[in-house]
Amino acid sequence: MSISVHTNDSVETVTITIVGSFDFSLFNEFRDAYSNLGKVYKGYIIDMSMVEYLDSAALGMLLSMRNSINAESSIELKGANDFIRNILMISRFDKRFDIH
Amino acid sequence: MKLLCVDSEPVYREIVSLCAENLDIQVKSVATYEEAIDAFSTYAPDIVTLDIILKGGSGFDLIQQLKLMAGSRFIPIIVLASHTSDIMMDKCFQVGADDFLSKPFNEVLFNIRFKTHMRHVELMKEMYRKNRTLTYFQKVIEREHEMAHQVLNHIQMKSEKNSEHLAITRLSAAIFNGDLALVKTRSDGARLVFVGDFTGHGLPASIGALPVMQAFFDAVENLTSVSELGLRINQILLGILPDYMFCAGYLMLISPNGEIQYWGGGMPNAIIRRSTGQIQPLTSIHMPLGVLLSSEFESILQSEHLDKGDTLVILSDGVLELKNHRNLMLGEEKVNELIIEAYGEEDLVEAQKKVEKRLVDHLGESEQFDDITLVSLRRTH
Numbered sequence: 001m002s003i004s005v006h007t008n009d010s011v012e013t014v015t016i017t018i019v020g021s022f023d024f025s026l027f028n029e030f031r032d033a034y035s036n037l038g039k040v041y042k043g044y045i046i047d048m049s050m051v052e053y054l055d056s057a058a059l060g061m062l063l064s065m066r067n068s069i070n071a072e073s074s075i076e077l078k079g080a081n082d083f084i085r086n087i088l089m090i091s092r093f094d095k096r097f098d099i100h
Numbered sequence: 101m102k103l104l105c106v107d108s109e110p111v112y113r114e115i116v117s118l119c120a121e122n123l124d125i126q127v128k129s130v131a132t133y134e135e136a137i138d139a140f141s142t143y144a145p146d147i148v149t150l151d152i153i154l155k156g157g158s159g160f161d162l163i164q165q166l167k168l169m170a171g172s173r174f175i176p177i178i179v180l181a182s183h184t185s186d187i188m189m190d191k192c193f194q195v196g197a198d199d200f201l202s203k204p205f206n207e208v209l210f211n212i213r214f215k216t217h218m219r220h221v222e223l224m225k226e227m228y229r230k231n232r233t234l235t236y237f238q239k240v241i242e243r244e245h246e247m248a249h250q251v252l253n254h255i256q257m258k259s260e261k262n263s264e265h266l267a268i269t270r271l272s273a274a275i276f277n278g279d280l281a282l283v284k285t286r287s288d289g290a291r292l293v294f295v296g297d298f299t300g301h302g303l304p305a306s307i308g309a310l311p312v313m314q315a316f317f318d319a320v321e322n323l324t325s326v327s328e329l330g331l332r333i334n335q336i337l338l339g340i341l342p343d344y345m346f347c348a349g350y351l352m353l354i355s356p357n358g359e360i361q362y363w364g365g366g367m368p369n370a371i372i373r374r375s376t377g378q379i380q381p382l383t384s385i386h387m388p389l390g391v392l393l394s395s396e397f398e399s400i401l402q403s404e405h406l407d408k409g410d411t412l413v414i415l416s417d418g419v420l421e422l423k424n425h426r427n428l429m430l431g432e433e434k435v436n437e438l439i440i441e442a443y444g445e446e447d448l449v450e451a452q453k454k455v456e457k458r459l460v461d462h463l464g465e466s467e468q469f470d471d472i473t474l475v476s477l478r479r480t481h
Contacts, residue, residue, distance in 0.1 A: 056299040060344035067343045091366040092387040
């Protein structure tokens, strides 16, 4: 699978790891990853260290996630390579996400 | 599942029928070549067993004939041969048989082989079904793309035509281009520019294009400010697009004296190529259109200036990310070099053609994944 989910209830966080191409083909899988958890977490970490490519559909999927999750919960985009970080910054995703 | 058993020996018709019935398969047994041909069309079996030595004709001919009649349908033919040799077995497969067992055969082995063939038949049937469904949906999507293409062409027609001070290039990846490039001169001589890149392709991307076009031409008519137009387009898109879709874009107003006021969201740097050959980036500092609520929307504008002979080039990320056959992206550095060189050309339309050619050369044999839009504007006096 290109998406794996790991929850850590003791620190109230969930890590969603994406591998390979982050694009429209993951639309349903990605939505399921954060909406089928049974509860709301304080922190969501999207581990992008293994993402090779990201298209504008993926940006849309992230925005959709931000909309559906409680504003009090943080979403961290972690480990993006320079190319992907550049795409995120061009679209000013730092306004809605924590980019590390 | 239906089996047609072709055998001139009654005892084998009996054995095969028993084996098949134990596997819950419907059986029809025939004894001659002619009966086999008849039964193949009327009974329409899913699988056939036959012997090569047959009353009324040759088993080899029968195999060929049945395969011909089956056409594109997959109907396995298992040869149950009373006389066997390597040459004969080889010939069976050459004329189209799918399996070969010699008589007398082991019942367990027969069952195993039979089940394997049935599984293949099931898989093939499933594949045909899915293929039909996919073909249907592909046709639907093609039709929708054509429609979207027509809608967008209609919009694009209203933009100003290429001239000594304007050149627009659009190369779409899908039939419909998710990019939109509109340029129109207002009554006060200032030129309003919108270059947008919608998420996705096809019909979904065209949904936003119509109201954006309307807002753009209204703004031309009413001399609306760039920040006001930005706010309006943002609001329109926020209302009609689902939350996973947005539009990256530049909105620019270029006054006759060369003053540029611009708003950029989610776009790569635009570039001014000075007549001296220097280049200067224009940066997009905002989130794309259709993301932020009106209360959060930042309509802060930036400004620049075009001197006589300077060229402003706006490009979509499809240009920077254009990959060649080695999977290498064109990249910012190459694009900058290209702009410095190509727009040294005095005729703007010729310069643009030079750039187009270089983009096509870079792409080579590889497939274009994203839409490409390139808009260049030159101050000629």
